[in-house]
Structure formats: C-alpha cells, structure tokens
Amino acid sequence: MEQTSALTRKRVRAAWWFLTPMIITLAMVAGWPLLRTFWFSMTNATLDGSGVAEFIGFDNYFIYEDGEFYGILFDPTWWQAVWNTLYFAIVSVSLETVFGIVVALVLNTKFKGQGLVRAAVLVPWAIPTIVSAKMWGWMLHDQFGIINDFLMTLGLIAAPLAWTADSDLSLNVVIAVDVWKTTPFMALLVLAALQMLPSDCYEAAKIDGIHPVKVFFKVTLPLIMPAVMVAVVFRALDALRVFDLIYVLTPSNEATMSMSVYARQNLVDFQDVGYGSAASTLLFLIVALCTIAYLYVGRKSMNEGN
CATH class of the missing domain: 1.10.3720.10 (MetI-like)
Structure with a gap:
C-alpha cells in the first residue's frame, strides 16, 4: 500500500514537471494580456496616447452622475x-x-x-x-x-x-x-x-x-x-x-x-x-x-x- 502511494506521488510530481513549462507559457501568452486588459479597463487610457492614463476605478463599468447611471453596464x-x-x-x-x-x-x-x-x-x-x-x-x-x-x-x-x-x-x-x-x-x-x-x-x-x-x-x-x-x-x-x-x-x-x-x-x-x-x-x-x-x-x- 505504501509503495503504491509513493509511486502515485512520484507520478504526480513527474506530471507537474511536464506541465510546468506549458503553464508558464500559457500565463505569459494569455494571463499577462488578460491582466493588462483588466487594468486598462480601470483607467481612462486612449489609443492615441494623449495624456497619462489615470486610474478611475469602475467608472467605465458604471458611474452615477447628475441623477443618472452611465458606463458600459448601462449602455443599451x-x-x-x-x-x-x-x-x-x-x-x-x-x-x-x-x-x-x-x-x-x-x-x-x-x-x-x-x-x-x-x-x-x-x-x-x-x-x-x-x-x-x-x-x-x-x-x-x-x-x-x-x-x-x-x-x-x-x-x-x-x-x-x-x-x-x-x-x-x-x-x-x-x-x-x-x-x-x-x-x-x-x-x-x-x-x-x-x-x-x-x-x-x-x-x-x-x-x-x-x-x-x-x-x-x-x-x-x-x-x-x-x-x-x-x-x-x-x-x-x-x-x-x-x-x-x-x-x-x-x-x-x-x-x-x-x-x-x-x-x-x-x-x-x-x-x-x-x-x-x-x-x-x-x-x-x-x-x-x-x-x-x-x-x-x-x-x-x-x-x-x-
């Protein structure tokens, strides 16, 4: 029983060693751009680069001004x-x-x-x-x-x-x-x-x-x-x-x-x-x-x- 358990743990470690390069590559290719996109969604950045992008929180998603809600969540x-x-x-x-x-x-x-x-x-x-x-x-x-x-x-x-x-x-x-x-x-x-x-x-x-x-x-x-x-x-x-x-x-x-x-x-x-x-x-x-x-x-x- 102990030999089987040790063999299982060894196989799990070997599997993680094989998966680690793929996980790192996936994090670089997909994870980092996704985090950057989420960060930009919290700023007022523009494509022309005019001005410095400022952190505005969730204002792009929803904001209450002058008695009305604005933002993407209230955009028909x-x-x-x-x-x-x-x-x-x-x-x-x-x-x-x-x-x-x-x-x-x-x-x-x-x-x-x-x-x-x-x-x-x-x-x-x-x-x-x-x-x-x-x-x-x-x-x-x-x-x-x-x-x-x-x-x-x-x-x-x-x-x-x-x-x-x-x-x-x-x-x-x-x-x-x-x-x-x-x-x-x-x-x-x-x-x-x-x-x-x-x-x-x-x-x-x-x-x-x-x-x-x-x-x-x-x-x-x-x-x-x-x-x-x-x-x-x-x-x-x-x-x-x-x-x-x-x-x-x-x-x-x-x-x-x-x-x-x-x-x-x-x-x-x-x-x-x-x-x-x-x-x-x-x-x-x-x-x-x-x-x-x-x-x-x-x-x-x-x-x-x-």
Missing part, C-alpha cells in the same frame, strides 16, 4: 450586442450540432466514393473565415448577388433582398453562413467518436430487430455524448467570441453587432482603450461563466444518466 448598445452574441451562439451551435451528427452518421456508412465525400465535406471548414465571409457577401449582394438572382428565377421573391443590410435578415444570414462553414468541424469530431463505438451492441440490436432510430437514441447518442459535449464547448467558445464573420459580412450596426465588434469599435474607432478594455473584460467573464455552466450541467446530466 452593449446589451444589444450581448443579446446578438448569445442568440448567434445558441442558434448556430444548436444547428451545427444537429447537422454535424446527421452528416457524421451518413459519412460513417460505407458507400462508393466515401473518401471523396469526406474530403468534400471538409472544404467549407478549411476555407478561412475572412475568405468565406467575403465570398458569401458577394453571393448575397442585393444588386448582383447570385442568391437573389436564383430566388427571383424560381419566383420565390419578387425583388432583390438586402440580405446583409436588412436588420430583420442580417443576423440570421450570418448564422446560416456560420452553420455552412462550421458544421464539418462538428461532423468530424462526431465521426471520430462513431468509429470508436463497439460493434457487438449493434449486432445484438440487429438480431433483436430493434428499430435503427431507437438504437440511435438509446445506444449511439449516449455513447457519443462526451465527444458531442467537447465539440459543443469548442464551438460555443468560438461563437461567443465571433468577430470576423460579422465584421466582414455585415455593416457595423446594432442589429448584428457582437460583443467583440462592440469592443473593437470602442478600441479602434472611438480610440477609447479604457472603455473597450471594459467590454473585452466583460466578454471574457461571460464566455467563462457560460463555459463553466455548460460543463457543470453536462457533467451532472451524464452522472445522472450513468
């Missing part, structure tokens, strides 16, 4: 950006998860040309986001875009639509483009999980004559759920930090503005480093809280299922 544009980001993340990740599972199930079956289809499915994910956003921007153009021309030819619309400029359409169009691009990523992770499943349970279900749909919900889905959770967490992190797709595809207005676009607008366009850093800090806190909440709920549901 900020809360609109939060709503846009959460809506984008929830809808896009949900659709990508469903479509990714469907695509993975199709790719997991054996058929002629399977390798070619798998390679073709990954093409949207391989295209850089800036390139795909610009490509879809041309296709969705209200004057010479192919989407409007195709829909008008079919008689589905009577006049060209401003897909990326209309406030009623733009956010949903961004979600559609994101789903097109990122579904292959979800499908790839789910496909890897499907190929690791044991075949004996499926053979037994086939012998018993159980319907494939029931087999999927009772056997396949619970077994691949850990991989699906990992994929959803990664995609949720990306979706909550979305910037390039919205910035390139749509104009900078409140209808599609995300939290990252809001922070960039204040940092670069308005040259207010303190206010923009406050927005970036809140974005980090929201992403962290959403991730922790999802992991907690997911782990609790999996433990209850087991």
